[in-house]
Amino acid sequence: MTEAQDEAGAFRALADPTRRQILEHLRGGELAAGEIAARFAISAPSISRHLGVLKGAGLVTERREGNRILYTLAEARLAACIGRFLSAVCPEQIVLRHTKWRPRAQNEGS
Numbered sequence: 001m002t003e004a005q006d007e008a009g010a011f012r013a014l015a016d017p018t019r020r021q022i023l024e025h026l027r028g029g030e031l032a033a034g035e036i037a038a039r040f041a042i043s044a045p046s047i048s049r050h051l052g053v054l055k056g057a058g059l060v061t062e063r064r065e066g067n068r069i070l071y072t073l074a075e076a077r078l079a080a081c082i083g084r085f086l087s088a089v090c091p092e093q094i095v096l097r098h099t100k101w102r103p104r105a106q107n108e109g110s
Helices: 003-014 017-026 033-037 044-056 075-089 091-109
Strands: 060-065 068-073
Touching (some): 003 017, 003 044, 003 075, 017 033, 033 044, 044 060, 044 068, 075 091
């Protein structure tokens, strides 16, 4: 699989509003699948499928603890996918961001 195909999978996963909401819930830290499902008005099996798509896209990671599955936001992966896309589409924004950071760094050294 090429990097472009890999990133396309991440964007397909992000296209669904329920999956984006799951990622927002995970922003606060690790959650069990049941805790995630309790926050939605859809069935637990539907949430499980959404979590599977997010995991397949590399946007969440899971670990087992007894009979529970705990999910965590894969922040670095999400940031890398979005960052590469933005740098390709809006490269001037990357330059502006770096420009804003430089004066602060120079002031700290003074």
